[in-house]
Structures are given as C-alpha cells and as structure tokens.
Amino acid sequence: MSDDAGTNADTDADVDAEAGVDAVDPEEVRHVASLARVELADDDVDRFTEQFADILTSFEALDEVPEIEREEELANVMRPDERHEGLSQEEALANAPETEDGYFKGPRVS
Amino acid sequence: MATDYNAYVTVEAIEGNDDGPLAGKTVAVKDNISTEGVRTTCGSAMLDDYVPPYDATVVERLKGAGATIPGKTNMDEFGMGTTTETSAFGPVENPAAPGHVPGGSSGGSAAVVAAGDADMALGSDTGGSIRCPAAFCGVVGIKPTYGLVSRYGLVAYANSLEQIGPIAPTVEEAAELLEVIAGPDGRDATTRAPPNADATGEDGASVDYASAADGDVDGLDIGVPTELVDGADERVTEVFWDAIADLEDRGASYHEVDLPSVEYAVESYYVIAMSEASSNLARFDGVRYGRSGGYDGNWNETFAQSRKEGFGDEVKRRVLLGTYALSAGYHDKYYAKAQDARAWIQQDFDEALDEADVLASPTMPVPPMELGESLEDPLTMYLADANTTPVNMANLPAISVPAGETDEGLPVGLQFVGPAFGERAIIRAGSALA
Secondary structure (H helix, E strand, O other): OOHHHHHHHHHHHHHHHHHHHHHOOHHHHHHHHHHOOOOOOHHHHHHHHHHHHHHHHHHHHHHHOOOOOOOOOOOOOOOOOOOOOOOOHHHHHOOOOOEEOOEEOOOEOO | OHHHHOOEEEEEEEOOOOOOOOOOOEEEEEOOEOEOOEOOOOOOHHHOOOOOOOOOHHHHHHHHOOOEEEEEEOOOHHHOOOOOOOOOOOOOOOOOOOOEOOOOOOHHHHHHHHOOOOOEEEEEEOOOOOHHHHHHHOOEEEEOOOOOEOOOOEOOOOOOOOEEEEEEOOHHHHHHHHHHHEOOEOOEOOOOOOOOOEOOOOOOOEOOOHHHOOOOOOOOEEEEEOHHHHOOOHHHHHHHHHHHHHHHHOOOEEEEEOOHHHHHHHHHHHHHHHHHHHHHHHHOOOOOOOOOOOOOOEHHHHHHHHHHHHOOHHHHHHHHHHHHHHOOOOOHHHHHHHHHHHHHHHHHHHHHHHOOOEEEEEOOOOOOOEOOOOOOOHHHHHHOOOOOHHHHHOOOOEEEEEEEEOOOOOEEEEEEEOOOOOHHHHHHHHHOOO
16 A cells, blocks of 8 residues: 555555555555554564454455345434533543643654 | 462452342343443443442342352453353363363353352343353353343444343253343333233233243154254264253154254354444543543544453453445445344244244354464354344343263253243243253
8 A cells, every 4th residue: 555545546456456465465464554653562563463464355256245225214414513522631631641731741743 | 169260350349229029149240231339341341440430230130139249250351252252351171171162252240150150141142142151161041032132231242143041050040040030111202011921020021930940841842953953063063962852751842943044043142242342442532531542642543442451352342343334335235234133033033933933043053162273263263153143133032051071071951942022932831951
C-alpha cells in the first residue's frame, strides 16, 4: 500500500488482487502500524507479515460477493436537547496518568 | 472456586437494592462493562488501573433489580478472541472441561456460571462472544436483537455488531435476566422499544420473556441451514442431530434451508469488526486514561509507545488490519465488499425466517479446544466463528443451549436464531432443551 493510492484507488486494488497478498511485506506492516500509532518490535513485524498474508488471502473470497441492493429502513432518532448533570472535572481527570492545573497533560504536539 | 480457573479479574461485591426480581441473586459482570468505582480492565494492560466514574445502564438496571455483582469477569482483551486466552490477566480454564478453553470472549462469565460461583452473568457478543463460551461451558447464553439492550457503558469494540446479553444455567433464568436489562435507553440512540413490548412495563417497553420458557415446541417449524452443519466436526453434528430428533419427538418439525451468503460471513465479519475496532480503539492514547507513553517524544511517538505497551498481540493485529482495510486504495476492496456481504446475509436470513419460526445449527463447529492449541494461528481461531458471526451481521437474536456432550465428555451447544425482536421464539425453543 502507498499513501498516494487514493488518487487511483481502483487500479491499485486490482493490481494488488492480481499480485495476491505476497504483496504484504514488512515495510507495509510498519507503514500501517505507523498510521495506527502502534510501535512494533522487529519480531512483531516478522510475525505479523506472515499472519497478515494468510488473513488477507482469506479475505480475497469477498471478491465473489455480488453487489447487493440494500433495503435498509433507517430512521433518524431525534430528541430535544436537555441539560443534565455530567461528570465533575475531578471525576473526568481521575484516570489521567498526569494532569496539570485541572487539565489533562499530553505530549508535545509537533 | 472461581480463582482456580482464573475467571475473575476483580473480586469485589457491588450490592444492589434490597428488593427486586433479582434480589438474593449474584450476577457476575464481564470486565468491559463499566462499574462505578470498580476497575474495568477489558482484559487489557492498557486499562489495568482504569476505574469508571459511572455505571453502564445494564449495571444500573442490575442494581435496581436487587442483584449483587460478585466481581468482574476475565475476557479476551477488548473482546477480541474466541478462547479467553488473549487476556492480559492470563487464560481462563473451562470448569466443565478441564484442560480446555472456556470459549470467548466472555469466557470468565460462562465459567463462573458453569462452576456455580455466580447465579448468572452478563457477557457481550460481537461475533459470538456470549454464545461460544455458553456452548463450551455447557450453559445458556442469549445474544439479543441489535438495539434491544443498551450499550451505554460498554467499552466499544465494534459498535454496529455488539450487544450485551445474559448467561445462566437455564433458559428461564437467562430470560429473567434479559427482562431486567432490555429496553430503550436515552443514552444509547441505537436502542428501541421492541414492537411487541408490553406497555405496562416501568419504562413502557418491557417484554415478558421468562413466561416463554415453557418448553412447548409442539408445531414449531425449525429451519436448519445446511451451510452451518456441513462444515462442522462430526462429534458436534452427532449431538446436534440427536437434539433435533428429540425436538421432533416433542412435536417440532424441521426442514433444510440454504443460506449461500454465510459462506462469506467470517471474512466479512472480520473486515467490519477490525475496521470498527481500529477506529474505536484510537481513543486509547494514554492521556485521559490508560497506560501513558511518557512525555519525552512528540505526540505520535508517545501515543505509539502507549499502544505498544498497553495492547496485546491480538488487539494490535486487529487494529492494524482494520487500518489497512480502511486505507486509501483498499476500502472498496475490503470494507465495501464486506458491507455488501452483510446486506446479503440479512436478506438470506429474512427469507429463511419467512419459512420457519426459528433456525437451528450447532453453536460452534468444533468442541472446546485444548488450552494453548489455537494461539499461534489466528486465522484458524477466526474460522471457529463461522456459525455465530452471521447472526451479528444480520442484527438478529440467538440463543445457545446445551445440547449434550461428545463421547469425550466435551459440551456441545445448539444455537437457535429468531427474527428481529423474536426473543420469545428462541427462548421457547431453547427451553425445550435446557
């Protein structure tokens, strides 16, 4: 997979389908992990590369699923806005690993 | 003792009201259901010291009904597993089949009921997580129609698929527990009043489920989906057909039905569940709760560190595969096709249930695995969900009841599936067996 695949989604997917899932390589696993904000150890990458190939191969079966016309009966569920008690600031902060001046403390943004 | 087979993550009694339909009963609660002031870990190191500041709606209703909650039960991490071996707190052993898994992901809940350590329990079922452990532990489990039971306070894994439901020794007791937890909730907009609700209920929407557990199957028309029987282990199908014959002796009849779409249920289920999981679990970044990734690196690095330390292998696998399935260039190939499969499965079930009162199949295609047997091969574990996942995809209610044992003494469960909000039909059918 690549970041710029979105501009040519269909072609990319077709190419991948033809190539099978041998296309899963450790670099792709690292890339997806970085998108998902999960740091992986090197041996995790190797194991996941192998397992993802098996799992994605099984997902190939979905190519045989016909397009289905959906008959969903969806209805919006609306209600008037109502004020009610929520969590206190203290309660909301109680599980935070670190707080400062009544706020959550996070890492630097950049 | 529940501690012998590692069924509880936290043993701490939560007392309910003095009076109510569950007064004097103990109801254990799966550890992904929020309990105010009592830690709720989801079986994950990420949340090993997380203490919810509020109760889930189902917990409020348990307390209001007089139940005592004896503790929080062990589970596959965030509900991701079929064996209750992916918990950060260690695997649960099956009290009904020592040396074997209890099924998952609500393995702790089924185990405490099977061992008699709690009268009943709550589990959650995203792709079989109530029915599988009920089947493996020889007890009863109900996965309600999507929208019957509030998910407020359930830590989300795959919201479009999951429901909280009861586990109990008998169908009647499971139905009594369902009565307490069912019904609309202003805090979960996907809940709705069942169309057959009895308007005299306190919330204007309760249904009397327990009275349906009368064991009367005379005239019951059962559809048996061939796809869900043919692929099953012979030791399981023998017990299944014996149970169907028993029901026939009592006035029920059966016919075979075809559900071609269910051949794609496991694959499409996993694409949808993993995709939803990758989004839902994005909230765990170690800032508002959970394991901190530290404060030295930048935002992305510390979040990735938090998730490396906090999540186990199965959770990482599903979050990564879900991220992959939703990413540019792959969305149409995986996620869109899985939604087509879901619509197809819904149509197949609707048609089959036009011609039958309930559908019946083995709950699980295999008997309980030995502890440790399936851990290294995730795909094999996923395929064990072949008979349970289609029901979540179709939003329908299902019950697993004990049908007997294999020659080796391993429990086998039989699953009845009903039409949307047809809980009374599956309770009646199930009560003929348990």
